[in-house]
Amino acid sequence: DGGITQSPKYLFRKEGQNVTLSCEQNLNHDAMYWYRQDPGQGLRLIYYSQIVNDFQKGDIAEGYSVSREKKESFPLTVTSAQKNPTAFYLCASTGRLAGSQNIQYFGAGTRLSVL
Amino acid sequence: SQQGEEDPQALSIQEGENATMNCSYKTSINNLQWYRQNSGRGLVHLILIRSNEREKHSGRLRVTLDTSKKSSSLLITASRAADTASYFCATDARSNDYKLSFGAGTTVTVRA
Numbered sequence: 001d002g003g004i005t006q007s008p009k010y011l012f013r014k015e016g017q018n019v020t021l022s023c024e025q026n027l028n029h030d031a032m033y034w035y036r037q038d039p040g041q042g043l044r045l046i047y048y049s050q051i052v053n054d055f056q057k058g059d060i061a062e063g064y065s066v067s068r069e070k071k072e073s074f075p076l077t078v079t080s081a082q083k084n085p086t087a088f089y090l091c092a093s094t095g096r097l098a099g100s101q102n103i104q105y106f107g108a109g110t111r112l113s114v115l
Numbered sequence: 116s117q118q119g120e121e122d123p124q125a126l127s128i129q130e131g132e133n134a135t136m137n138c139s140y141k142t143s144i145n146n147l148q149w150y151r152q153n154s155g156r157g158l159v160h161l162i163l164i165r166s167n168e169r170e171k172h173s174g175r176l177r178v179t180l181d182t183s184k185k186s187s188s189l190l191i192t193a194s195r196a197a198d199t200a201s202y203f204c205a206t207d208a209r210s211n212d213y214k215l216s217f218g219a220g221t222t223v224t225v226r227a
Contacts, residue, residue: 004157035217042119042203042217043158058214090157101146102207102215106157 003027006091006107012115013078013085021076021110023091030095032074033104036060037088046089049074078112086114119204119218127224134191136221138204139184145207147180149189152201152220161189161202194225 035043045058049068063082092104150158177190205215
């Protein structure tokens with residue numbers, strides 16, 4: 001089955017703790033994205049990567065970090081500097097880069113809550 | 116940054132009726148897409164319309180694009196209970212490195 005797998009489905013963070021959300025794709029896509037979704041709002045871009053070993057900040061990167069060591073994987077770390085991390089996090093990928101049709105394929109999401 | 120704005124925020128219709136939702140955006144775009152999100156799930160791509168296209172169909176979906184008004188509409192005909200979901204428009208533009216900018220979505224409830 002081709003697709004994007006996010007894990008875990010639910011995650012709880014304690015005060016001062018860093019947590020890492022996993023995103024793996026077997027679609028052979030070059031570009032991967034992390035979004036944050038809050039209730040009643042659209043998706044806001046946290047980080048994106050268009051190629052291995054390179055990534056760019058999105059609109060709300062503060063308090064988050066990423067790595068892209070492998071084409072298939074784009075983990076997101078929510079650091080203790082992110083004071084309001086409770087949200088639904090979505091990972092996406094696309095096989096077509098800028099200038100073409102950026103149709104994105106999404107994982108099922110990780111819901112992060114603060115204990 | 117959020118560019119698209121959907122209208123209405125919520126819509127409740129009877130099964131078999133048509134559902135229409137609108138999306139407005141602020142700056143020139145390259146493409147406009149519509150996505151569906153079932154509760155607690157990821158988004159699924161529905162349809163893409165290019166800036167030089169005015170109308171596109173896919174099954175029970177019809178999308179229009181009016182670049183002079185910077186707006187798009189999504190029509191779902193003969194709705195079914197399974198169409199209950201949130202619908203988002205997303206735009207991309209050269210000025211934003213073709214990253215997708217999503218609106219806040221329209222929540223559609225189809226009553227049996």
